[in-house]
Structures are given as structure tokens and as C-alpha cells.
Amino acid sequence: MQIAVLSGKGGTGKTTVATNLATIMKYRYVDCDVEEPNGFLFLSPDINQVVEVDIPNPVVDRDLCTTCSKCVNICQFNALAVTKKGILLFEKMCHGCGACIIVCSEDAITEKGRNVGRVEIGENKDTECIRGILNIGEPMSGPVISKVKEYINDSESSIIDCPPGSSCNVVKALDGVDYAIFVSEPTEFGIHDLRIVVELAKKAGIPYGLIINMADSGSTLLQDYCRKESIKLLGTIPYDIKAARLYSKGKLLIEDESFRDIFSRIADSIREELKCS
Amino acid sequence: MKICVSSIGKDKNSQVDLRFGRCPYFIIFDTDTGKYKAVENRGMTSSGGAGIAAAQTVIDENAEVVLTGSIGPNAMDLLKASDIKAFKPAGSTVEKAIEEYGSMQIEEICEAAPAHFGMGNQNRRGW
Numbered sequence: 001m002q003i004a005v006l007s008g009k010g011g012t013g014k015t016t017v018a019t020n021l022a023t024i025m026k027y028r029y030v031d032c033d034v035e036e037p038n039g040f041l042f043l044s045p046d047i048n049q050v051v052e053v054d055i056p057n058p059v060v061d062r063d064l065c066t067t068c069s070k071c072v073n074i075c076q077f078n079a080l081a082v083t084k085k086g087i088l089l090f091e092k093m094c095h096g097c098g099a100c101i102i103v104c105s106e107d108a109i110t111e112k113g114r115n116v117g118r119v120e121i122g123e124n125k126d127t128e129c130i131r132g133i134l135n136i137g138e139p140m141s142g143p144v145i146s147k148v149k150e151y152i153n154d155s156e157s158s159i160i161d162c163p164p165g166s167s168c169n170v171v172k173a174l175d176g177v178d179y180a181i182f183v184s185e186p187t188e189f190g191i192h193d194l195r196i197v198v199e200l201a202k203k204a205g206i207p208y209g210l211i212i213n214m215a216d217s218g219s220t221l222l223q224d225y226c227r228k229e230s231i232k233l234l235g236t237i238p239y240d241i242k243a244a245r246l247y248s249k250g251k252l253l254i255e256d257e258s259f260r261d262i263f264s265r266i267a268d269s270i271r272e273e274l275k276c277s
Numbered sequence: 278m279k280i281c282v283s284s285i286g287k288d289k290n291s292q293v294d295l296r297f298g299r300c301p302y303f304i305i306f307d308t309d310t311g312k313y314k315a316v317e318n319r320g321m322t323s324s325g326g327a328g329i330a331a332a333q334t335v336i337d338e339n340a341e342v343v344l345t346g347s348i349g350p351n352a353m354d355l356l357k358a359s360d361i362k363a364f365k366p367a368g369s370t371v372e373k374a375i376e377e378y379g380s381m382q383i384e385e386i387c388e389a390a391p392a393h394f395g396m397g398n399q400n401r402r403g404w
Contacts, residue, residue, distance in 0.1 A: 072333070078326025081333045083359040090351055093326045 001157040001274065003027070004177040004206075008193030010164035012185045013213035013237070015039050016247065018161035020254050021181075023126045025267045028156050031131035032173040033163040034117060034144040041250050045122035045129035053132070053147045054113030055096040055140075060087045064108035071100035071109060092139055117144040121151060128156070141169040149175065166196045174200070179274060180208040181234065186219040198229070209234040209273055211266060232273060235266035280306045280378060281340035282371045283331075287315035289372040295346025296395030298327035304371045305338050313371075328352030335361060344374045345386070346395070353389035 005018040015033075019042045022029035031037040058071070058080070065087060072080045072087070079093035080100060091114060101109045117134040132148040134141050141163065149172075152158045162173040174180070180201045184190045194210075201208045209232040212222045216239045226233045237243075237259075246253055253259040283300035285292045294300035298320045305314045316338060320331030328348070332355035335343055343356065343363040356363060363386040366374035377383045 078323055078329040078333075081329055081336070081355050083336060083355065085358060088355060088358055090326065090329055093329065093351075 001027075001179075002152065002160060002177045003158070003179045003181060003270070003274075004160045004162050004174055005181045005183060006162040006170060006174070006197050007164060007183045007190075008166060008195075008197040009184070009190050012190055013183045013211075014164070015042070015161050016243075016253060017181065017183045017211055017213065017237075018159050019043055020252050020259075020263050021267060021270075022159040023252055024254055024260070024263045025157075025159070025270075026127055028128040028130065028152065028158040030148060030152055030158045030160045031129075032145050032148055032160050032169075034132035034134040034141045034148070034169070035163065037131040037133055037161075039161050040120075040129065040131055042252050043124050043127075043129050044250075045124045047120050047122035049121040051119040051121070051147065051151075052115055053117045053119060053144045054115050055094065055143050056098065056111040057091050057094050057096065057114045058089060058100050058109045059112045060089070061108045061110070062086050064106045066106055066108075068105070070103045070105065074099045074103045095140070096143070116140065117147075119144070119147050119151065142172050145169060145172040149173075166193070166200050170197070170200065171204075174204055174206065177204075177206055179270075180206045181270070182208060182210045182231075183213050184210060184222055185214045186212060186216070186221045188221070191221060191225055194225075198231070207273070208232075209270070212236045214239040232269075234269040234273070235262060237262055278308050278342070279338060279340040280308065280342045280344060280375055281335050281338060282306070282366075282374050283318075283343070283345040284315070284371050289313045289375075290370050292369055293344070293346070293366060293371060293374050297343070297345040297348045297352055298331045299395055300331070300345070303331075303334060303338070305340060306371075306375050326351065329355060332356050332359075332361075342378065344378060344383075347390035348386055349392050349394060350389040351392075 005014045007014050019039050031039040069082045072082045077093045079090050081088045116138045119132050121130050132144040134144050163169045184194045211234050215236045282304045283294045284302045284304045285294045303316045320327035323330045328351045332352040336359050344366050364383045366377045368374045368377050
């Protein structure tokens with residue numbers, strides 16, 4: 001069972017929800033926000049395995065190359081160019097598809113792995129923890145997220161902490177997911193970006209529910225939205241300075257009794273939903 | 278020799294396009310024949326690597342000089358690797374830009390602008 005936590009807008013509380021839920025439900029925690037993974041700050045797992053993630057990039061043998069440009073023309077990502085001095089590779093544009101190697105009629109191109117990030121696997125006293133980390137300066141999260149997902153294709157249940165937004169990296173993180181939990185804050189900014197990820201989940205055919213985070217009594221923005229769009233409301237986490245205090249010390253919210261109750265009830269709602277979907 | 282100008286339209290009276298990677302056309306002027314030719318910029322329709330595709334278009338046309346507003350880091354590397362020089366015209370039309378180059382009263386572009394500079398979202402700060 002793979003459950004994704006996503007939001008659209010950043011800073012709404014995905015990691016807070018994902019880390020606390022994973023701990024209370026005893027599900028594996030998986031951080032797919034590989035550009036800036038922060039879940040381990042709250043879970044402090046002991047790492048027992050590190051897997052490097054490499055993308056295969058083309059290497060052109062200048063002695064065999066005739067600069068016929070077949071490789072340049074086939075590349076869908078503009079990673080190769082031809083100059084008087086030979087073929088030039090823009091390595092950060094290369095997606096490692098291998099098309100250039102296939103079309104080269106001189107067998108002048110071979111592959112060489114280029115490190116773009118790593119996957120770290122570990123555990124704390126409560127649960128297994130996995131995260132992907134993209135090297136600083138790399139533009140593509142996809143390959144690292146895909147590698148992380150290879151390690152959760154088993155019978156254990158996982159809570160996947162997704163990247164913010166709704167582009168390629170989120171789509172990759174959602175691949176194969178059974179249920180989506182949206183975390184939103186009761187603001188117009190929150191709802192604006194939430195609408196986009198709801199569309200994404202609908203298109204992907206993934207059932208979903210919503211948690212309102214940082215809720216205050218003054219706003220019914222999200223409750224109204226849920227009612228109007230028929231979205232299951234899984235629970236509400238209040239806007240409370242206790243949360244900020246615990247968070248600032250790198251502690252899980254469930255160390256506090258009232259938050260533990262709230263997350264416990266949210267976990268029950270989720271289990272109910274999983275039975276039906 | 279051939280001079281290549283980034284352009285909004287297909288002829289010598291068209292406005293110079295200050296973007297290099299995403300301009301719709303390059304106008305190639307041959308100083309030997311005095312003739313103009315319009316070429317579609319492959320970078321305009323690329324999903325990514327527009328600068329690279331645009332520079333490749335220029336290289337394929339055997340131009341030695343580019344006249345444009347600014348050039349991104351990937352395009353700059355590619356043009357330099359091909360010994361192609363770039364200049365920024367003050368003139369508004371392709372023909373005026375070429376005259377400016379001829380008189381050598383023109384600013385050279387020696388360094389790349391930041392990536393995606395021509396996309397008009399410098400004030401975006403992300404999430």
C-alpha cells in the first residue's frame with residue numbers, strides 16, 4: 001500500500017503530516033522531495049545503506065566520429081551539438097535515453113555513468129525510513145525519485161512525502177500510488193495550488209482525501225471547498241504555537257498528547273478510506 | 278561572410294528579437310552576395326535546451342557573427358566553441374543592426390546572461 005502526501009503549495013505541512021502519520025501508523029516513511037529532503041530531521045534514522053544514482057551519458061570517440069550529426073538530430077533534449085571541433089555534450093540536458101548510441105552508424109558512442117544523487121535507507125525505533133537526495137546543481141529529480149521507488153515495491157506500506165508543486169517530479173512520485181492525501185492550509189494561495197494537484201490525482205485515477213493543516217476557527221475556506229468538490233475530509237490540525245515549538249526542535253508533533261489524538265483519529269479515517277477504495 | 282540576426286519576422290525590415298534562444302527566425306545576411314535569407318529557429322519550439330538548438334541553427338548556417346540582445350550560458354558555450362562572435366545592436370530592424378555591425382559602432386556580447394533570461398520571469402521567486 002503506497003500513500004502519497006502532497007499539497008501543491010509548498011510549506012503547507014506535507015512533511016509534518018507524513019512523518020507523524022508514518023510513525024503513528026508504523027508505515028515506512030519515504031522522502032521523495034529529493035531536491036530538499038527534510039523528513040529525516042524529525043525521524044533521525046540510522047542509515048544502513050546508501051545507493052548511488054547515476055545517469056548514463058554518451059562518450060564520443062573522436063577518432064571514429066565522422067560528425068554526420070545523426071546523434072545530434074535524434075536527441076529530443078538538445079543535449080548534443082556539432083561544431084567544427086566535433087560533437088559537444090551538454091551533460092545536464094541528457095536524460096540517458098540511449099537514442100544517440102542506437103543511431104550512430106560508426107559505433108563511436110559509448111556510455112558512462114554520471115552521478116546525480118543517492119538513495120539513503122535506514123530506520124529508527126519506530127519505522128523504516130528512505131530518502132532520495134539530488135546533488136546540488138542537478139536539474140532533474142526524476143532519476144533519483146525513480147530509484148527511491150524501486151526500493152518500496154514490496155508488501156510493506158509506505159507514506160510518500162512528495163515534492164511541492166505539480167510537475168514532473170510530483171508525477172514521478174505519484175506513480176503506482178494507491179491513495180493520495182492532500183495537505184492544505186486555509187488560504188487562497190493554498191486552495192489555488194491545491195486545485196491543480198486535485199486535477200493531477202483525478203487524471204491519474206488515484207483516490208484522495210484532504211487534511212486541513214494550520215486550521216483556525218476564522219476560516220471555512222477548505223471545508224466549503226471539500227463540500228463543493230465532494231472531497232473526503234480526513235482531519236483537521238489546528239494552528240497552534242505548540243506545533244511551532246515542537247517543530248523548531250526537530251520533534252514530532254505526536255510527542256504532545258493532543259496532537260497524538262488528532263493524528264490517531266486521522267490514521268483511523270485513512271484506514272477506513274483504504275478499505276473502501 | 279555570413280551575419281546572423283535574431284528576428285521577430287522573416288525580412289530585413291523586421292524587428293530584431295532581443296531573445297536568442299526563443300526568437301522565431303534568424304535572418305542570415307551574406308556580405309559577399311548582399312542577400313538576406315530567413316531561417317526558422319529550432320529553439321523556439323524546443324521544450325528544453327532552446328539556446329543549444331538556436332546556436333546549432335546558427336552553426337549549421339555557417340554564420341561567423343550573431344547579432345542579438347542576450348545569450349544564455351549553454352548557447353554561449355556552443356557559439357564560443359565554434360568561434361562565433363556575438364554583438365548587441367541598438368538598432369531596431371535587422372537591416373539597421375547589420376549596418377551598425379558594418380560601422381563597428383556596436384557592443385560586443387562577451388559573457389552569457391543568466392539562464393532563461395529571455396523568458397520574462399526574472400521577478401519570479403518560486404514557492
